[in-house]
Amino acid sequence: QSVLTQPPSVSGTPGQTVTISCSGSSSNLGGNTVNWYQQLPGTAPKLLIYRSNQRPSGVPGRFSGSKSGTSASLAISGLQSEDEADYYCSAWDDSLHAVVFGGGTKLTVL
């Protein structure tokens, strides 16, 4: 019942490129940018992408983001075992007047 919709899980093999989708509405992704976070077990989320396609310093270029209309996606290229984590999207929602999150996607590296 999260405001933003993500697939519960995705998987890939080392070296592959995987994408994680995030679907919203006109009140959030339709008019605002999206942020992506990576959360390793037992740790706080880490900012990966902000303003839809910007990387904070220190985040590898293997992580990239895009947004079109009310959907966004996070792409991870050159998949590595340490990328196995939960990934969350978030955005500001103009109707709810709140920061909203997706339910999270568990990435498994096979």
Place this chain on the structure above:
Amino acid sequence: QLQLQESGPGLVKSSETLSLTCTVSGGSISSGNYYWGWLRQTPGKGLEWIGSIYYSGSTFYNPSLRGRVTIFVDTSENQFSLKLTSVTAADTAVYYCGRPYLYGSGGLDVFYIWGQGTTVAV
């Protein structure tokens, strides 16, 4: 290096008030135009933004919690705090404090520096 640390009781009785403090070290809460925030995470509802505060005291709250939540800042102690009243089992969560990557209210949704989180059970 800026660090945030949450502190407070790990167990709160139902209908009572949850109180947590976030201590900022390695920098001043008054420097930069940041809105310092509180979030929580539960297995059932996932990540949820609770609210954010500017060092001057200006606040934004999640309407879903409005009426129960108060966030305030103590610049002399370099801390900001959360109070959540009338708690129920649904408020059981890991609570995080965080600082955005971007300045101003337009950047309060981009959480960059996080505390380690503190588990609160109701």
